Amino acid sequence: MTRYLRLIRIFTGATLSAQLEYRANFLGAVLASLGEAGVALLGIAVLFGQPGTTSVGGWSFQAALLVTGFFMLTEGVISVFIQPNMSKIAEAIRTGSMDFTLLKPVDAQFNVSARNLNVLRVTDLLIGAGLIAYAAAHLTVTLPGVLSAAVLYLSAVVIVYCIWLGLSTTAFWWVKTQNITELFNGVFGAARFPVTAFPVPVRALLTFVLPVAFITTVPAQAMTGTLTPALAFASPLVAGALFVLTRLFWLKAVASYTSASS
Protein backbone atom coordinates (compact mmCIF):
# COMPACT_ATOMS: atom_id res chain seq x y z
CA MET A 1 0.00 0.00 0.00
CA THR A 2 2.77 2.46 0.97
CA ARG A 3 4.46 1.50 -2.27
CA TYR A 4 1.42 2.66 -4.21
CA LEU A 5 1.22 5.91 -2.24
CA ARG A 6 4.89 6.56 -3.02
CA LEU A 7 4.23 5.83 -6.68
CA ILE A 8 1.37 8.34 -6.69
CA ARG A 9 3.78 10.95 -5.32
CA ILE A 10 6.37 10.19 -8.00
CA PHE A 11 3.76 10.19 -10.79
CA THR A 12 2.37 13.52 -9.60
CA GLY A 13 5.81 15.11 -9.47
CA ALA A 14 6.69 13.92 -12.97
CA THR A 15 3.44 15.03 -14.56
CA LEU A 16 3.54 18.40 -12.78
CA SER A 17 7.00 19.26 -14.04
CA ALA A 18 6.04 18.16 -17.54
CA GLN A 19 2.93 20.35 -17.57
CA LEU A 20 4.31 23.51 -16.04
CA GLU A 21 6.63 23.74 -19.05
CA TYR A 22 3.71 25.10 -21.00
CA ARG A 23 2.73 28.13 -19.00
CA ALA A 24 0.84 29.81 -21.82
CA ASN A 25 -1.68 26.96 -21.78
CA PHE A 26 -2.85 28.11 -18.38
CA LEU A 27 -4.78 31.04 -19.84
CA GLY A 28 -6.52 28.67 -22.23
CA ALA A 29 -7.46 26.30 -19.42
CA VAL A 30 -8.93 29.14 -17.37
CA LEU A 31 -10.96 30.31 -20.37
CA ALA A 32 -12.27 26.79 -20.95
CA SER A 33 -13.20 26.42 -17.26
CA LEU A 34 -15.02 29.74 -17.30
CA GLY A 35 -16.85 28.64 -20.43
CA GLU A 36 -18.04 25.44 -18.80
CA ALA A 37 -19.09 27.25 -15.64
CA GLY A 38 -20.96 29.73 -17.80
CA VAL A 39 -22.91 26.99 -19.58
CA ALA A 40 -23.80 25.35 -16.28
CA LEU A 41 -24.92 28.60 -14.63
CA LEU A 42 -26.81 30.05 -17.61
CA GLY A 43 -28.90 26.91 -17.83
CA ILE A 44 -30.38 27.35 -14.36
CA ALA A 45 -30.32 31.16 -14.44
CA VAL A 46 -32.73 31.25 -17.41
CA LEU A 47 -34.94 28.59 -15.84
CA PHE A 48 -35.30 30.50 -12.57
CA GLY A 49 -35.48 33.84 -14.39
CA GLN A 50 -39.06 33.21 -15.55
CA PRO A 51 -41.79 35.17 -13.73
CA GLY A 52 -43.48 33.05 -11.07
CA THR A 53 -40.80 30.34 -11.07
CA THR A 54 -39.56 29.67 -7.55
CA SER A 55 -38.55 26.05 -7.87
CA VAL A 56 -37.39 23.58 -10.52
CA GLY A 57 -38.34 19.99 -9.84
CA GLY A 58 -38.99 20.97 -6.21
CA TRP A 59 -35.53 22.52 -5.82
CA SER A 60 -35.02 26.15 -4.81
CA PHE A 61 -32.47 28.26 -6.71
CA GLN A 62 -29.77 27.83 -4.05
CA ALA A 63 -30.36 24.08 -3.83
CA ALA A 64 -30.19 23.76 -7.62
CA LEU A 65 -26.97 25.78 -7.49
CA LEU A 66 -25.59 23.14 -5.14
CA VAL A 67 -26.21 20.54 -7.86
CA THR A 68 -24.46 22.78 -10.39
CA GLY A 69 -21.53 23.03 -7.96
CA PHE A 70 -21.23 19.26 -7.74
CA PHE A 71 -21.49 19.15 -11.53
CA MET A 72 -18.58 21.57 -11.98
CA LEU A 73 -16.56 19.75 -9.33
CA THR A 74 -17.08 16.48 -11.19
CA GLU A 75 -16.11 18.12 -14.48
CA GLY A 76 -12.92 19.11 -12.66
CA VAL A 77 -12.30 15.61 -11.30
CA ILE A 78 -12.77 14.25 -14.82
CA SER A 79 -10.50 16.75 -16.55
CA VAL A 80 -7.79 16.74 -13.86
CA PHE A 81 -7.61 13.07 -12.86
CA ILE A 82 -9.64 10.80 -15.13
CA GLN A 83 -9.58 12.02 -18.72
CA PRO A 84 -5.79 12.61 -19.05
CA ASN A 85 -5.20 8.97 -18.11
CA MET A 86 -8.07 7.26 -19.86
CA SER A 87 -7.53 9.01 -23.19
CA LYS A 88 -4.04 7.49 -23.29
CA ILE A 89 -5.23 3.88 -23.02
CA ALA A 90 -6.40 3.66 -26.63
CA GLU A 91 -3.21 5.32 -27.84
CA ALA A 92 -1.04 2.95 -25.82
CA ILE A 93 -2.84 -0.03 -27.33
CA ARG A 94 -2.58 1.34 -30.85
CA THR A 95 1.14 2.08 -30.63
CA GLY A 96 1.98 -0.99 -28.56
CA SER A 97 3.40 0.93 -25.59
CA MET A 98 0.82 -0.87 -23.42
CA ASP A 99 3.35 -3.72 -23.43
CA PHE A 100 5.63 -1.76 -21.12
CA THR A 101 2.80 -0.94 -18.74
CA LEU A 102 1.80 -4.58 -18.48
CA LEU A 103 5.40 -5.72 -17.89
CA LYS A 104 5.94 -3.40 -14.93
CA PRO A 105 5.77 -4.94 -11.45
CA VAL A 106 2.87 -2.61 -10.59
CA ASP A 107 -0.80 -3.31 -11.01
CA ALA A 108 -1.53 -2.24 -14.60
CA GLN A 109 -4.95 -0.77 -13.83
CA PHE A 110 -3.39 1.41 -11.15
CA ASN A 111 -0.65 2.46 -13.53
CA VAL A 112 -2.95 3.50 -16.36
CA SER A 113 -5.29 5.28 -13.92
CA ALA A 114 -2.82 7.30 -11.88
CA ARG A 115 0.05 8.10 -14.22
CA ASN A 116 -1.11 11.47 -15.58
CA LEU A 117 -2.69 14.63 -14.25
CA ASN A 118 -3.93 17.75 -15.96
CA VAL A 119 -3.11 20.35 -13.33
CA LEU A 120 -4.18 23.18 -15.58
CA ARG A 121 -7.85 22.35 -15.11
CA VAL A 122 -7.65 22.74 -11.32
CA THR A 123 -9.73 25.88 -11.94
CA ASP A 124 -12.73 23.59 -12.56
CA LEU A 125 -12.27 22.06 -9.11
CA LEU A 126 -12.02 25.52 -7.53
CA ILE A 127 -15.11 26.85 -9.30
CA GLY A 128 -17.07 23.74 -8.31
CA ALA A 129 -15.99 23.90 -4.66
CA GLY A 130 -16.69 27.65 -4.61
CA LEU A 131 -20.21 27.17 -5.97
CA ILE A 132 -20.94 24.43 -3.42
CA ALA A 133 -19.70 26.63 -0.56
CA TYR A 134 -21.68 29.62 -1.84
CA ALA A 135 -24.90 27.65 -2.22
CA ALA A 136 -24.44 25.88 1.14
CA ALA A 137 -24.03 29.22 2.90
CA HIS A 138 -27.56 30.14 1.79
CA LEU A 139 -29.09 26.82 2.85
CA THR A 140 -29.45 25.12 6.22
CA VAL A 141 -26.81 22.43 6.21
CA THR A 142 -25.90 20.26 9.18
CA LEU A 143 -22.56 18.63 9.95
CA PRO A 144 -23.91 15.07 9.47
CA GLY A 145 -25.35 16.29 6.15
CA VAL A 146 -21.96 17.55 4.97
CA LEU A 147 -20.20 14.37 6.10
CA SER A 148 -22.66 12.06 4.39
CA ALA A 149 -22.46 14.26 1.27
CA ALA A 150 -18.68 13.81 1.30
CA VAL A 151 -18.99 10.03 1.54
CA LEU A 152 -21.65 9.91 -1.17
CA TYR A 153 -19.59 12.15 -3.40
CA LEU A 154 -16.71 9.73 -3.01
CA SER A 155 -18.90 6.94 -4.37
CA ALA A 156 -19.94 9.34 -7.14
CA VAL A 157 -16.29 9.74 -8.14
CA VAL A 158 -15.84 5.96 -8.10
CA ILE A 159 -18.90 5.61 -10.36
CA VAL A 160 -17.54 8.16 -12.83
CA TYR A 161 -14.10 6.53 -12.80
CA CYS A 162 -15.58 3.08 -13.41
CA ILE A 163 -17.72 4.23 -16.33
CA TRP A 164 -14.73 5.95 -17.98
CA LEU A 165 -12.44 2.99 -17.37
CA GLY A 166 -15.05 0.57 -18.66
CA LEU A 167 -15.55 2.62 -21.83
CA SER A 168 -11.81 3.07 -22.35
CA THR A 169 -11.13 -0.63 -21.77
CA THR A 170 -13.18 -1.45 -24.87
CA ALA A 171 -10.12 -0.09 -26.73
CA PHE A 172 -8.48 -3.49 -26.21
CA TRP A 173 -10.88 -4.83 -28.83
CA TRP A 174 -11.93 -1.78 -30.86
CA VAL A 175 -8.77 0.36 -30.66
CA LYS A 176 -10.55 3.58 -31.69
CA THR A 177 -12.65 4.52 -28.69
CA GLN A 178 -11.88 8.12 -27.77
CA ASN A 179 -15.29 8.93 -29.21
CA ILE A 180 -17.16 6.61 -26.89
CA THR A 181 -16.22 8.78 -23.93
CA GLU A 182 -17.87 11.66 -25.80
CA LEU A 183 -21.10 9.73 -25.37
CA PHE A 184 -20.54 9.69 -21.62
CA ASN A 185 -20.06 13.46 -21.68
CA GLY A 186 -23.37 13.81 -23.50
CA VAL A 187 -25.28 11.81 -20.90
CA PHE A 188 -23.36 13.41 -18.04
CA GLY A 189 -24.57 16.82 -19.26
CA ALA A 190 -27.93 15.93 -17.72
CA ALA A 191 -26.27 15.97 -14.28
CA ARG A 192 -26.14 19.77 -14.30
CA PHE A 193 -29.79 19.76 -13.16
CA PRO A 194 -31.37 17.95 -10.20
CA VAL A 195 -32.76 14.68 -11.46
CA THR A 196 -36.28 15.64 -10.32
CA ALA A 197 -36.24 18.46 -12.91
CA PHE A 198 -36.74 15.83 -15.63
CA PRO A 199 -39.98 14.11 -16.68
CA VAL A 200 -40.67 10.95 -14.66
CA PRO A 201 -39.59 8.28 -17.21
CA VAL A 202 -36.29 10.11 -17.84
CA ARG A 203 -35.74 10.35 -14.07
CA ALA A 204 -35.83 6.58 -13.74
CA LEU A 205 -33.47 6.25 -16.70
CA LEU A 206 -30.98 8.69 -15.13
CA THR A 207 -31.05 6.85 -11.80
CA PHE A 208 -31.13 3.18 -12.63
CA VAL A 209 -29.89 2.74 -16.19
CA LEU A 210 -27.31 5.53 -16.48
CA PRO A 211 -26.42 6.30 -12.84
CA VAL A 212 -26.17 10.05 -13.42
CA ALA A 213 -28.40 10.89 -10.43
CA PHE A 214 -25.85 9.46 -8.01
CA ILE A 215 -23.12 11.80 -9.26
CA THR A 216 -24.62 15.22 -8.46
CA THR A 217 -28.21 15.00 -7.17
CA VAL A 218 -27.62 12.47 -4.38
CA PRO A 219 -24.68 14.29 -2.70
CA ALA A 220 -26.64 17.56 -2.94
CA GLN A 221 -29.69 15.91 -1.38
CA ALA A 222 -27.51 14.55 1.43
CA MET A 223 -26.24 18.04 2.13
CA THR A 224 -29.72 19.58 2.33
CA GLY A 225 -31.03 16.64 4.36
CA THR A 226 -33.66 15.57 1.82
CA LEU A 227 -32.09 12.26 0.90
CA THR A 228 -34.12 9.07 1.28
CA PRO A 229 -32.23 6.26 3.09
CA ALA A 230 -32.77 3.93 0.13
CA LEU A 231 -30.82 6.20 -2.24
CA ALA A 232 -28.17 6.82 0.42
CA PHE A 233 -27.45 3.10 0.56
CA ALA A 234 -27.86 2.55 -3.16
CA SER A 235 -25.05 4.96 -4.11
CA PRO A 236 -22.12 3.12 -2.43
CA LEU A 237 -23.63 -0.18 -3.52
CA VAL A 238 -23.72 0.93 -7.16
CA ALA A 239 -20.17 2.25 -6.84
CA GLY A 240 -18.90 -1.00 -5.31
CA ALA A 241 -20.66 -3.16 -7.88
CA LEU A 242 -19.37 -1.04 -10.75
CA PHE A 243 -15.84 -1.20 -9.35
CA VAL A 244 -15.87 -4.99 -9.18
CA LEU A 245 -17.39 -5.24 -12.66
CA THR A 246 -14.88 -2.89 -14.30
CA ARG A 247 -12.03 -4.65 -12.50
CA LEU A 248 -13.16 -8.00 -13.93
CA PHE A 249 -13.66 -6.40 -17.35
CA TRP A 250 -10.17 -4.88 -17.20
CA LEU A 251 -8.57 -8.23 -16.26
CA LYS A 252 -10.43 -9.96 -19.11
CA ALA A 253 -9.28 -7.26 -21.53
CA VAL A 254 -5.65 -7.53 -20.44
CA ALA A 255 -5.81 -11.32 -20.75
CA SER A 256 -6.95 -10.99 -24.37
CA TYR A 257 -4.32 -8.37 -25.21
CA THR A 258 -2.03 -9.47 -28.02
CA SER A 259 0.19 -6.37 -28.45
CA ALA A 260 0.23 -4.12 -31.48
CA SER A 261 2.33 -6.24 -33.80
CA SER A 262 0.60 -9.60 -33.60
Place this chain on the structure above:
Amino acid sequence: MTPFWRKLRVLFAVQFAEMTEYRAEIIIWMLSSTLSLVMMLVWMAQAAAAPGGEIRGYSPGEFATYFLATWVVSQLLVVWVAWDLDFDIRQGTLSPKLLRPLDPIWQRYMDHVAGRLVRFPALLALVALFAWWTGARFTTDPAAYLAALGLAFLGFSARFLWEYTLGLLAFWTESSTSFQEVVWLVYAALGGMFAPLAFYPAWVQQIALWTPFPYMLGLPAQLLSGKATLADAGRGALVLAAWLLVFWTARLLVWRVGLRKYGAVGA
Protein backbone atom coordinates in the same frame (compact mmCIF):
# COMPACT_ATOMS: atom_id res chain seq x y z
CA MET B 1 -17.41 25.87 -65.50
CA THR B 2 -14.58 28.02 -64.23
CA PRO B 3 -11.46 26.35 -62.78
CA PHE B 4 -12.40 27.56 -59.28
CA TRP B 5 -15.72 25.72 -59.27
CA ARG B 6 -14.13 22.62 -60.73
CA LYS B 7 -11.59 22.59 -57.90
CA LEU B 8 -14.38 23.00 -55.36
CA ARG B 9 -16.33 20.12 -56.88
CA VAL B 10 -13.33 17.79 -56.77
CA LEU B 11 -12.51 18.81 -53.21
CA PHE B 12 -16.10 18.12 -52.23
CA ALA B 13 -16.08 14.65 -53.79
CA VAL B 14 -12.85 13.75 -52.00
CA GLN B 15 -14.01 15.09 -48.64
CA PHE B 16 -17.39 13.40 -48.97
CA ALA B 17 -15.68 10.05 -49.51
CA GLU B 18 -13.50 10.71 -46.47
CA MET B 19 -16.46 11.71 -44.29
CA THR B 20 -18.44 8.57 -45.11
CA GLU B 21 -15.48 6.61 -43.68
CA TYR B 22 -16.24 8.23 -40.34
CA ARG B 23 -19.99 7.64 -40.29
CA ALA B 24 -19.98 5.72 -36.99
CA GLU B 25 -18.04 8.51 -35.29
CA ILE B 26 -20.34 11.11 -36.80
CA ILE B 27 -23.38 9.45 -35.19
CA ILE B 28 -21.57 9.35 -31.83
CA TRP B 29 -20.71 13.06 -32.13
CA MET B 30 -24.33 13.82 -32.94
CA LEU B 31 -25.56 11.97 -29.88
CA SER B 32 -22.97 13.55 -27.62
CA SER B 33 -24.21 17.12 -28.13
CA THR B 34 -27.18 16.84 -25.83
CA LEU B 35 -27.49 20.34 -24.36
CA SER B 36 -30.64 21.19 -26.38
CA LEU B 37 -32.17 17.83 -25.51
CA VAL B 38 -31.42 18.22 -21.78
CA MET B 39 -32.88 21.74 -21.82
CA MET B 40 -35.91 20.39 -23.71
CA LEU B 41 -36.67 17.77 -21.06
CA VAL B 42 -36.24 20.23 -18.18
CA TRP B 43 -38.48 22.88 -19.79
CA MET B 44 -41.10 20.26 -20.65
CA ALA B 45 -41.22 19.15 -17.02
CA GLN B 46 -41.34 22.79 -15.88
CA ALA B 47 -44.26 23.59 -18.20
CA ALA B 48 -46.13 20.43 -17.19
CA ALA B 49 -45.78 21.41 -13.51
CA ALA B 50 -46.67 25.09 -14.04
CA PRO B 51 -50.20 26.34 -13.32
CA GLY B 52 -52.06 26.32 -16.65
CA GLY B 53 -49.58 23.83 -18.07
CA GLU B 54 -47.51 26.43 -19.92
CA ILE B 55 -44.72 28.99 -19.45
CA ARG B 56 -44.89 32.22 -21.50
CA GLY B 57 -47.32 30.55 -23.87
CA TYR B 58 -45.22 27.43 -24.39
CA SER B 59 -46.86 24.09 -23.59
CA PRO B 60 -44.65 20.99 -23.10
CA GLY B 61 -45.28 20.03 -26.74
CA GLU B 62 -44.21 23.46 -27.97
CA PHE B 63 -41.04 23.30 -25.89
CA ALA B 64 -40.34 19.92 -27.46
CA THR B 65 -40.85 21.38 -30.94
CA TYR B 66 -38.60 24.39 -30.28
CA PHE B 67 -35.73 22.49 -28.68
CA LEU B 68 -35.79 19.62 -31.17
CA ALA B 69 -35.65 22.24 -33.91
CA THR B 70 -32.64 23.94 -32.25
CA TRP B 71 -31.03 20.53 -31.93
CA VAL B 72 -31.42 19.90 -35.68
CA VAL B 73 -30.19 23.39 -36.59
CA SER B 74 -27.23 23.19 -34.20
CA GLN B 75 -26.27 19.89 -35.83
CA LEU B 76 -26.22 21.65 -39.19
CA LEU B 77 -24.08 24.43 -37.66
CA VAL B 78 -21.46 22.17 -36.09
CA VAL B 79 -17.95 23.36 -36.93
CA TRP B 80 -14.67 21.79 -35.78
CA VAL B 81 -12.26 23.69 -38.01
CA ALA B 82 -10.39 25.33 -35.10
CA TRP B 83 -9.15 21.90 -33.98
CA ASP B 84 -8.02 21.03 -37.52
CA LEU B 85 -6.16 24.32 -37.89
CA ASP B 86 -4.56 23.97 -34.48
CA PHE B 87 -3.22 20.57 -35.60
CA ASP B 88 -2.17 21.77 -39.06
CA ILE B 89 -0.25 24.75 -37.72
CA ARG B 90 1.38 22.98 -34.79
CA GLN B 91 2.35 19.83 -36.69
CA GLY B 92 3.40 21.68 -39.82
CA THR B 93 0.92 19.81 -42.05
CA LEU B 94 -0.20 23.23 -43.26
CA SER B 95 2.97 23.57 -45.35
CA PRO B 96 2.10 21.18 -48.23
CA LYS B 97 -1.38 22.76 -48.41
CA LEU B 98 0.20 26.17 -48.98
CA LEU B 99 1.77 24.86 -52.18
CA ARG B 100 -1.62 24.19 -53.75
CA PRO B 101 -3.04 26.81 -56.10
CA LEU B 102 -6.04 27.38 -53.82
CA ASP B 103 -6.52 28.92 -50.38
CA PRO B 104 -6.56 25.99 -47.86
CA ILE B 105 -9.80 27.34 -46.39
CA TRP B 106 -11.74 25.76 -49.28
CA GLN B 107 -10.63 22.24 -48.51
CA ARG B 108 -11.80 22.67 -44.91
CA TYR B 109 -15.06 24.26 -45.99
CA MET B 110 -15.85 21.41 -48.35
CA ASP B 111 -14.94 18.93 -45.65
CA HIS B 112 -17.50 20.56 -43.36
CA VAL B 113 -20.19 20.72 -46.05
CA ALA B 114 -19.66 17.00 -46.73
CA GLY B 115 -19.97 16.32 -42.99
CA ARG B 116 -23.44 17.89 -43.03
CA LEU B 117 -24.62 15.70 -45.91
CA VAL B 118 -23.36 12.55 -44.19
CA ARG B 119 -25.17 13.59 -41.01
CA PHE B 120 -28.47 14.39 -42.63
CA PRO B 121 -30.14 10.94 -42.96
CA ALA B 122 -29.28 9.96 -39.37
CA LEU B 123 -30.42 13.40 -38.22
CA LEU B 124 -33.84 12.97 -39.83
CA ALA B 125 -34.27 9.49 -38.36
CA LEU B 126 -33.31 10.63 -34.85
CA VAL B 127 -35.49 13.72 -34.90
CA ALA B 128 -38.48 11.69 -36.12
CA LEU B 129 -37.94 9.30 -33.21
CA PHE B 130 -37.62 12.11 -30.65
CA ALA B 131 -40.62 13.96 -32.10
CA TRP B 132 -42.79 10.86 -31.86
CA TRP B 133 -41.66 10.32 -28.25
CA THR B 134 -42.08 13.92 -27.04
CA GLY B 135 -45.12 14.94 -29.12
CA ALA B 136 -43.33 17.72 -31.03
CA ARG B 137 -45.24 19.23 -33.96
CA PHE B 138 -43.35 20.92 -36.80
CA THR B 139 -44.82 23.30 -39.37
CA THR B 140 -46.26 21.91 -42.61
CA ASP B 141 -45.29 24.94 -44.73
CA PRO B 142 -42.58 23.87 -47.22
CA ALA B 143 -41.41 27.48 -47.63
CA ALA B 144 -40.53 27.61 -43.92
CA TYR B 145 -38.28 24.58 -44.33
CA LEU B 146 -36.50 26.14 -47.29
CA ALA B 147 -36.05 29.42 -45.41
CA ALA B 148 -34.75 27.60 -42.31
CA LEU B 149 -32.32 25.62 -44.43
CA GLY B 150 -31.10 28.81 -46.12
CA LEU B 151 -30.57 30.54 -42.77
CA ALA B 152 -28.79 27.48 -41.42
CA PHE B 153 -26.50 27.51 -44.45
CA LEU B 154 -25.65 31.21 -43.97
CA GLY B 155 -25.24 30.62 -40.24
CA PHE B 156 -22.95 27.66 -40.81
CA SER B 157 -20.79 29.71 -43.17
CA ALA B 158 -20.60 32.55 -40.64
CA ARG B 159 -19.70 30.19 -37.83
CA PHE B 160 -17.14 28.46 -40.05
CA LEU B 161 -15.46 31.81 -40.75
CA TRP B 162 -15.30 32.98 -37.14
CA GLU B 163 -14.04 29.60 -35.94
CA TYR B 164 -11.47 29.62 -38.75
CA THR B 165 -10.30 33.06 -37.62
CA LEU B 166 -10.04 31.86 -34.01
CA GLY B 167 -8.25 28.71 -35.16
CA LEU B 168 -5.69 30.86 -36.98
CA LEU B 169 -4.70 32.31 -33.61
CA ALA B 170 -2.72 29.06 -33.29
CA PHE B 171 -0.02 30.95 -35.22
CA TRP B 172 0.58 32.92 -32.03
CA THR B 173 -0.80 31.02 -29.05
CA GLU B 174 -0.99 27.40 -27.97
CA SER B 175 -4.46 27.72 -26.49
CA SER B 176 -6.44 28.94 -29.49
CA THR B 177 -9.05 26.20 -29.11
CA SER B 178 -10.08 27.47 -25.68
CA PHE B 179 -11.10 30.85 -27.10
CA GLN B 180 -13.50 28.90 -29.21
CA GLU B 181 -15.10 27.35 -26.09
CA VAL B 182 -15.90 30.79 -24.71
CA VAL B 183 -17.27 32.02 -28.05
CA TRP B 184 -19.36 28.85 -28.24
CA LEU B 185 -20.95 29.82 -24.92
CA VAL B 186 -22.01 33.23 -26.26
CA TYR B 187 -23.33 31.59 -29.43
CA ALA B 188 -25.33 29.00 -27.46
CA ALA B 189 -26.70 31.57 -25.02
CA LEU B 190 -27.69 34.30 -27.48
CA GLY B 191 -28.64 31.80 -30.18
CA GLY B 192 -31.33 30.41 -27.92
CA MET B 193 -30.04 26.97 -26.98
CA PHE B 194 -30.96 27.39 -23.29
CA ALA B 195 -34.41 28.88 -23.95
CA PRO B 196 -36.23 30.80 -26.70
CA LEU B 197 -34.79 34.32 -26.89
CA ALA B 198 -38.07 35.83 -25.59
CA PHE B 199 -37.35 34.17 -22.21
CA TYR B 200 -34.24 36.29 -21.64
CA PRO B 201 -34.20 39.69 -19.90
CA ALA B 202 -35.09 42.53 -22.31
CA TRP B 203 -31.61 44.08 -22.30
CA VAL B 204 -30.03 40.75 -23.29
CA GLN B 205 -32.49 40.47 -26.18
CA GLN B 206 -31.53 44.00 -27.29
CA ILE B 207 -27.85 43.04 -27.39
CA ALA B 208 -28.57 39.73 -29.10
CA LEU B 209 -30.33 41.47 -32.01
CA TRP B 210 -27.03 43.07 -33.03
CA THR B 211 -25.19 39.75 -33.10
CA PRO B 212 -25.53 37.01 -35.75
CA PHE B 213 -26.42 34.35 -33.16
CA PRO B 214 -30.24 34.57 -32.88
CA TYR B 215 -30.63 34.54 -36.67
CA MET B 216 -28.60 31.41 -37.21
CA LEU B 217 -29.97 29.20 -34.41
CA GLY B 218 -33.14 30.53 -32.78
CA LEU B 219 -34.75 31.95 -35.93
CA PRO B 220 -34.52 28.79 -38.08
CA ALA B 221 -35.81 26.83 -35.10
CA GLN B 222 -38.78 29.20 -34.78
CA LEU B 223 -39.44 28.85 -38.51
CA LEU B 224 -39.56 25.07 -38.18
CA SER B 225 -41.91 25.43 -35.20
CA GLY B 226 -44.18 27.72 -37.26
CA LYS B 227 -43.60 30.65 -34.90
CA ALA B 228 -41.68 32.94 -37.27
CA THR B 229 -42.66 34.44 -40.63
CA LEU B 230 -40.81 34.48 -43.94
CA ALA B 231 -40.34 38.25 -43.51
CA ASP B 232 -38.40 37.53 -40.29
CA ALA B 233 -36.32 35.05 -42.24
CA GLY B 234 -35.53 37.65 -44.91
CA ARG B 235 -34.38 40.20 -42.33
CA GLY B 236 -32.29 37.51 -40.60
CA ALA B 237 -30.67 36.55 -43.89
CA LEU B 238 -29.65 40.18 -44.51
CA VAL B 239 -28.07 40.48 -41.04
CA LEU B 240 -26.24 37.19 -41.52
CA ALA B 241 -24.97 38.28 -44.93
CA ALA B 242 -23.56 41.46 -43.38
CA TRP B 243 -21.83 39.44 -40.66
CA LEU B 244 -20.44 37.04 -43.27
CA LEU B 245 -18.67 39.99 -44.87
CA VAL B 246 -17.25 41.07 -41.51
CA PHE B 247 -15.99 37.59 -40.66
CA TRP B 248 -14.58 37.08 -44.16
CA THR B 249 -12.56 40.30 -43.90
CA ALA B 250 -11.35 39.40 -40.40
CA ARG B 251 -10.34 35.94 -41.55
CA LEU B 252 -8.42 37.34 -44.52
CA LEU B 253 -6.54 39.85 -42.36
CA VAL B 254 -5.57 37.30 -39.69
CA TRP B 255 -4.56 34.79 -42.38
CA ARG B 256 -2.22 37.27 -44.13
CA VAL B 257 -0.56 38.42 -40.90
CA GLY B 258 -0.38 34.85 -39.58
CA LEU B 259 1.29 33.42 -42.66
CA ARG B 260 4.15 35.88 -42.21
CA LYS B 261 4.54 34.58 -38.67
CA TYR B 262 4.38 30.91 -39.73
CA GLY B 263 7.73 29.22 -40.09
CA ALA B 264 6.58 25.59 -40.43
CA VAL B 265 8.03 22.97 -38.12
CA GLY B 266 11.77 23.03 -37.69
CA ALA B 267 12.30 26.01 -39.93
